[in-house]
Amino acid sequence: MSLSRKAVLTLAGNRAVTSLVSKYGMKWGAARFVAGETLDQTIETVKKINADGLLVTLDHLGESVSNREEALEATQAALDIFDAIEESGVISNVSVKLTQLGLDIDKDFCLENMDRITAKAKEKNNFVRIDMEDSPRLQVTIDIFNTLVDKYGKEHIGLVIQSYLYRSENDVLALGKKNVNLRIVKGAYKEPAEVAFPNKKDVDDNYVKLVKLHLQNGCYTAIATHDETIINLLKDWLKEKQIPDNLYEFQMLYGVRNELQRQLVREGYKVRVYTPYGKDWYPYFTRRIAERPANALFVLKSFFQK
Ligand code: FDA
Numbered sequence: 001m002s003l004s005r006k007a008v009l010t011l012a013g014n015r016a017v018t019s020l021v022s023k024y025g026m027k028w029g030a031a032r033f034v035a036g037e038t039l040d041q042t043i044e045t046v047k048k049i050n051a052d053g054l055l056v057t058l059d060h061l062g063e064s065v066s067n068r069e070e071a072l073e074a075t076q077a078a079l080d081i082f083d084a085i086e087e088s089g090v091i092s093n094v095s096v097k098l099t100q101l102g103l104d105i106d107k108d109f110c111l112e113n114m115d116r117i118t119a120k121a122k123e124k125n126n127f128v129r130i131d132m133e134d135s136p137r138l139q140v141t142i143d144i145f146n147t148l149v150d151k152y153g154k155e156h157i158g159l160v161i162q163s164y165l166y167r168s169e170n171d172v173l174a175l176g177k178k179n180v181n182l183r184i185v186k187g188a189y190k191e192p193a194e195v196a197f198p199n200k201k202d203v204d205d206n207y208v209k210l211v212k213l214h215l216q217n218g219c220y221t222a223i224a225t226h227d228e229t230i231i232n233l234l235k236d237w238l239k240e241k242q243i244p245d246n247l248y249e250f251q252m253l254y255g256v257r258n259e260l261q262r263q264l265v266r267e268g269y270k271v272r273v274y275t276p277y278g279k280d281w282y283p284y285f286t287r288r289i290a291e292r293p294a295n296a297l298f299v300l301k302s303f304f305q306k
Contacts, residue, residue: 078096173217
């Protein structure tokens with residue numbers, strides 16, 4: 001992990017910084033990465049994104065809840081998204097984080113909540129993806145995912161794998177045997193060198209390797225990166241290997257590389273925008289700053305423009 005990314009993530013955990021940014025951050029610039037505070041507002045934004053030919057995955061922000069009530073509220077929020085998608089007719093699926101659904105409180109309780117969400121995804125003929133969080137939660141996340149794939153099938157639920165982890169190649173191989181839908185990302189958390197490649201080049205190389213591996217195993221792959229070098233390299237490879245269009249999509253974050261998102265659509269690729277909303281945007285926002293500290297300048301600039 002680069003020094004600046006580590007520094008931003010450490011600073012973001014500082015209490016004084018947390019309270020200051022939580023109070024003023026949305027005004028200062030979090031709105032660039034967060035579509036809105038309410039679902040209604042956000043559905044209007046999704047309509048505009050869809051109008052540009054992009055698909056969406058909606059994420060009700062929140063993670064690491066500390067009591068059952070909050071986890072049940074978060075579960076309800078995810079269930080509500082499926083209804084809002086159906087009622088509004090927007091083209092979107094849903095992404096969730098297990099710590100938001102009570103993973104740190106009780107694994108079985110979290111599984112019950114995720115089970116309700118997966119059942120709803122199936123009922124609405126839609127799809128839910130479990131985001132991947134930090135490495136201590138990885139195995140339990142895979143276990144919950146596998147339980148639900150066995151119960152509901154692979155059409156309505158997917159998972160995320162992070163290329164910065166040494167173990168991910170084995171995970172992709174194992175999950176490939178179930179032919180499941182994976183989103184491959186580089187990884188956004190602060191991880192020690194015991195579990196994750198410290199050098200960016202290794203993370204990037206592993207990224208390309210994992211995408212190719214999953215696709216060559218005939219499994220649906222969401223190529224989630226803003227890295228243009230990697231995107232171009234994979235575009236050539238997809239053509240060369242004649243990988244069918246219905247086996248993959250590109251994904252990017254709301255507010256990041258907007259022009260590239262639209263360019264890929266113009267070239268005929270399927271592109272989905274990960275669109276977060278809600279009041280609990282602070283941890284998500286700080287990870288976006290950590291990925292690109294230049295974003296902090298953007299935030300400061302929007303502060304002075306007020
Ligand atoms: P990299 O960080 O190398 O950036 C490549 C280029 O992209 C940069 O040079 C810059 O131009 C641009 N860029 C990247 N990040 C930017 C930013 N924040 N602002 C502006 N420009 C930026 N992680 C995780 O651990 N678990 C998860 O479940 C997910 N889910 C997820 C979904 C989707 C759709 C995406 C796109 C990403 C995630 N991530 C994630 C985050 C992921 O792990 C990673 O941190 C970011 O995507 C940044 O890495 P890149 O692949 O874009 O490359």
